[in-house]
Amino acid sequence: MIRFEPRSETPVVLLVMMPVISACAALALALVILAFIGAPAERAAGLLLQGAAGSVFALTETLTRATPLIFTGLAAAVAFRAKLWNIGAEGQLYAGALAAAAVGSGAITLPPYLMIPLICLAGAAAGALALLGPVLLKARLSVDEVVTTLLFNFIILLFVQMMLEGPMKDPMGMGWPQTAPIIDEGMLPKLIAQMRLHAGILIALGMVVLVHVLINRTVLGFEMRAVGGNASAARFAGIPVTATLVKTGLISGALAGLAGVSEVAGLKGYLTSDLSPGFGYSGIVVAMLAALNPLAVAPSAIFIAGVLVGADTMSRSLGISSYFADLVVSLALLSVLIGSLFTRYRLRWIRAA
């Protein structure tokens, strides 16, 4: 018989190795499934690796894909630290993207050193606003934010589609539901010639450091963690719980909004309603894989992005459905959840009596 016994403390080695082991376990399980459907597992693994990191092109593609995931991963990590279950990063991403397109596609023209910050601010503000409603509902009327943030995703996406078909439709777009392109001054510069990698990754990495400092070094971050750790003790100690939740929500929404900005103004150049293949939801996996540690969000996002990009290559070469990538990401989330069980509990085998 197997029993779980709580650990009084967790070895640091285990805490560090848990995500790594979980990631490897997810890949191994995925290969088992590949073998099951008859694909040559060894070749598949090679293709996956090659597609994710086998060349400069592959690497830049992985980093490009990681950029929005870092933003949405940080958005989830910040919110989850305060036990604000923001499942709405997808909607906040679109809100940010919409604001970026509204400000950046010719309405205002400024030199790049002003234009880019302006677009970023607009997107961040829109993302923050998109989360404000659910947070206030939670704080004032204790409405479950899991439900509201999730449903807001659909509302915002439908709103974006409405704008794309109506007021913000590109008159030069030959009838496609898309916005006018972001003006050149507003586009994030490419980092490497001929590649798609753009300056969004630098902003993302900057945010990783900022969020790390915020959470671990500032009084506000301390208050956020205290509210997440034990809201009633936080209230007893004089921490304004509602205000802290609102601030957390604004920061989380802003980060998710920046993901939309970076996709529109860094990669695509205009907004369509298929901008994000679920970056908002994958951000949750990224944050969980990083154990909500902001510094770990970057490697975690790069890993998930590598899986997505590598699986693309692999599925094209082997003729396997590209949903395979989603499978690996889901396996990674499950592995992390199971792995975190082992950091809190010790497994004991006992002989049956």
Next chain:
Amino acid sequence: MNATGSAVPPSPVLKLQGISKSFGALIANDAIDLELGAGEIVALLGENGAGKTTLMNILFGHYVADSGQVLLADGVGGWRELPRGSPQAGLAAGIGMVHQHFTLAENLTGLENIILGVEPWYSLRSNRGKAEARLAALMQRTGLAASLDIPVERLGVGERQRIEILKALYRDARILVLDEPTAVLTPQEAEGLFAAIRQLAAGGLGVLFISHKLSEVLALSDRLVVLRGGRKVADRPTAGADRLMIANLMVGRDVAPERPDKANPGEAVLELADVRAGAGRNAVADLSLTVRSGEIVGIAGVSGNGQQTLAAMVAGLEQPASGSFRLLGTSGDASPSALVARGVGRLAEDRHRDGMVGDMSMTENLVIERRHDQHFSRFGFQRRQAMRQATETAIADFDIRAPGPEAPLRLLSGGNIQKLLLARALTGEARLILANQPTRGLDVGATSEVHARLRRAAASGAGVLLISEDLDELFALSHRIAVMHAGHLTPAVDSAGLGISVVGLAMAGQAGPEFSGCSEPMREAAA
């Protein structure tokens, strides 16, 4: 019953043999032997961390012992080993447990709670009639009366506890384990419980009784077993033992009996007059009370009589609906942060729920109330060095046993957690201290340290409002005592002239002439 060692030894029903259990380096149980006879009442004593809980968890199959056996009499003179790690096997073998925190479904009636889990899930109609008849007979036989047909949430604690016991008996328990059964009862209710337990034991039930309260142990048990540091240090008949002797056995050193120091009351630090606040069960009315600097005022009462609301007001979590409420001479902003800034130190009643963030470090928990102090933060950034130094000072001053200032607070024992929270409440110049159940769940050693701190704080000029259910504690510390019942507070009277039974009666709503004038609010000046 064979309270004073009758000639016939009880036939044993339960034997624990050589139970050992360790968690990492910590040896929680070290070769413990324990025997329980039919009809015998055995008290299991020990400080927190002595190994009582571990031993009971092994008995119930929640933990698996590293070595040793749990043996049950099979009724025909032989012994049967209880399968390890199987709570179901324990239940089936007739081990019943009444937990300190009741495990009743609040929205179900007593009857439904009792038969819950006994009826097979596939049975289409429940045999309520049969169950009712059986329970009626059981209540008749044991004297445990309880109303079975109204939802448990509408019953008082004493009645809920009787339902818990009936639940165990309904499952044909031969052995009943009671974990701190009187923690929530008035002295009168406790007496009733003891009478029932004695009757059950007379009927052949083996009772294992876990308690911190030495007077109860002496009154009820036939035999007492003391654990200390995971070992059994005493196993003797209760007859001939006394309080001080048991306390010394538990702590392993001499414990001096406590008396309050001389009071030196100064100006008023807390003044309530005709305060009304709270709602429903927690409503309070006509509260009048004054606490002066240099004195400890104790509030006695069974929990749930309005102490929660009184404490919430002094902690800054609730505002009075009417009446005059003056803290440290002003009736201004009384939010938690404003109170902390003005020098009110607060200990939460439920330290795990309101006092601490278990996953955060000791350091973070220590500075949480003063996080905005110039000393601990600058421009919104925390000054970790200063924070850590403050924690190291607190660890040294308050003799806190901990792995280090960065250890998560939840890893500490209850006593050490409370010492850290006390350090937090007493830092700076605390002029009013709210000590709400300050030693609940603490062992004898930690309790006496907490008491010493509160006395010292009062001696150096702080006013202390002590809210406690533990009468021994109230009498050991308080200069004046008031009793709270059903949302009303008696005047606070000098504790020197009060008897425990008088306070007990007032806790049950029958305040005697000692608390004269409690029907109409009396001004403190008269006290």
